[in-house]
Amino acid sequence: MAKEAKMAIRERIWRLMEEMNIAAFPRPVHGRIPNFKGADRACANILHLIQRAEVVKINPDAPQRPCREISLRAGKKVVMPTPRIREGFLLLDPLLIPREAYGEASTISGAFKWGRPVKPWELPKIDLVIIGSVAVNPKNGRRLGKSHGYAEIEWGILSTFDKVGEDTPVATTVHDVQLVEEDIPKEPFDLPVDFIATPTRLIAVKRVDKKPRGIFWEHVTEEMLAEIPLLAEIRKSRI
Helix, strand or coil: CHHHHHHHHHHHHHHHHHHCCCECCCCCCCCCCCCECCHHHHHHCCHHHHHHCCEEEECCCHHHHHHHHHHHHCCCEEEEECHHHCCCEEEECHHHCCHHHHHHHCCHHHHHHHCEEECHHHCCCCCEEEECCCEECCCCCCEECCCCCHHHHHHHHHHHCCCCCCCCCEEEECCHHHECCCCCCCCCCCCCCCEEECCCCEEECCCCCCCCCCCCHHHCCHHHHHHCHHHHHHHHHHC
């Protein structure tokens, strides 16, 4: 079963990161997009991708916080999903934030302070997506999140409103030990990556899978609709 195979890889990576003391706060990393020592260097390794963009969507997890700060310092607008997408998306405009507050604005609490809530259909078009991963295969770009599918739901929402698409580059920042050789099973909604940045290198992936488009409503449960009001709002508007 795909889900069991995926979870076995996650469990191995979480355990390895703790045993090797690669994990960083918050710990333990089990059940999370794991923060890691060198996350700032991994983000620095995709600075040239960030510089090409005007709008960058970055997940709210701890290892990607440096990516959010780097993007703001590079003068880029940052779209950050709120944790678990409970309160939708925040838009951070560096022109509206004092430079000395960029570090604060890159945190979750700071994003709520300095950003503004924006409905997905009102967001600008996104030029680069940066997501977190538990594990990723550098040969084909298949990745694993923490198993809740938030990155896929966010992509589904944004692609529904044509804010992202097949040609939107997707990058992930991970530690080198999170690179796996195993074949990660693919499900229809899974989002592959084009670039993998670690503290030591940048990998341009020869992606084998197309990026999904739209929300896969057949996989959306009543529990998910209750936990993510925006998802329920979109579904209601489409009925």
